[in-house]
Amino acid sequence: MASALNKMAKKYIKRPVAMALGYIFYDPKYLKGKYFGKSPDKGWSWVMRNWFIQKVIGVNRQVPFPVDFRMKVGNWKNIEFDQDNINIFQKVGNYYQATGAKIRIGKDTWIANGVAIITANHDLEDLDTHAEAKDVTIGEECWIGSNAVILPGVTLGNHTVVGAGAVVTKSFEEGWCVIGGVPAKKIKDIEKE
Numbered sequence: 001m002a003s004a005l006n007k008m009a010k011k012y013i014k015r016p017v018a019m020a021l022g023y024i025f026y027d028p029k030y031l032k033g034k035y036f037g038k039s040p041d042k043g044w045s046w047v048m049r050n051w052f053i054q055k056v057i058g059v060n061r062q063v064p065f066p067v068d069f070r071m072k073v074g075n076w077k078n079i080e081f082d083q084d085n086i087n088i089f090q091k092v093g094n095y096y097q098a099t100g101a102k103i104r105i106g107k108d109t110w111i112a113n114g115v116a117i118i119t120a121n122h123d124l125e126d127l128d129t130h131a132e133a134k135d136v137t138i139g140e141e142c143w144i145g146s147n148a149v150i151l152p153g154v155t156l157g158n159h160t161v162v163g164a165g166a167v168v169t170k171s172f173e174e175g176w177c178v179i180g181g182v183p184a185k186k187i188k189d190i191e192k193e
Helices: 002-025 042-057 083-089
Strands: 072-074 079-081 095-097 103-105 116-118 126-130 136-138 160-162 177-180 185-189
Touching (some): 042 083, 116 136
Parallel strands (some): 095 116, 103 136
Antiparallel strands (some): 177 185
C-alpha cells in the first residue's frame, strides 16, 4: 500500500511540482535529455533537491541548470557539455573553475565526486592574481575518478580513465588509456573496440 501511495505521490504531486520549479528557476533548454523523461526520474529529483539552496539561498545561483549545492561552478558560460551529461553537476565537492578559458566535456563522460577542473592557477610570483588561463578539454566516454585534479591546458582524448586522486598536469590527447598518480602518467593503454 505504501509503495502504491509513493508512486502516486511521485506521479501526481512531486513531478508536477518539480517541473513547475524547474521551468520557473532554470533555463528550459537544460531540462531536456535522458535525465528529464516523462516518468519521475533523476533530473526532476535534482531540481527538487537543489532549487531552494541554488536559487533562493544563492549557492551557484547564476547557473541556469540544476547544480548540487555541495559543489562550485565558476563562470558556467565557459563550460561546454552535452545535455545528457547534466549528471556531472550533481556531485559532492566538485569544483569547475572556467575563469578566462573554456572547459569542454565530451559526451558520455563520467566525473566522480571531489573532482577539480581548473582553467587558471594563481600566478606563482603574485598569488593575488591568476596566471594565463588555458582551455581544458575532456574527450568522449572518459571517466574521471574521485578527487582527481585536471589543471589548465590539459586535453584528454576519448576513452581516457583518470585514476582517483590523480593530478593531471599534461595532456594525453591520444586517449584510450588509464592515467594516474601525481603528476599523472600513463599506466596502461585501453584496447580500442
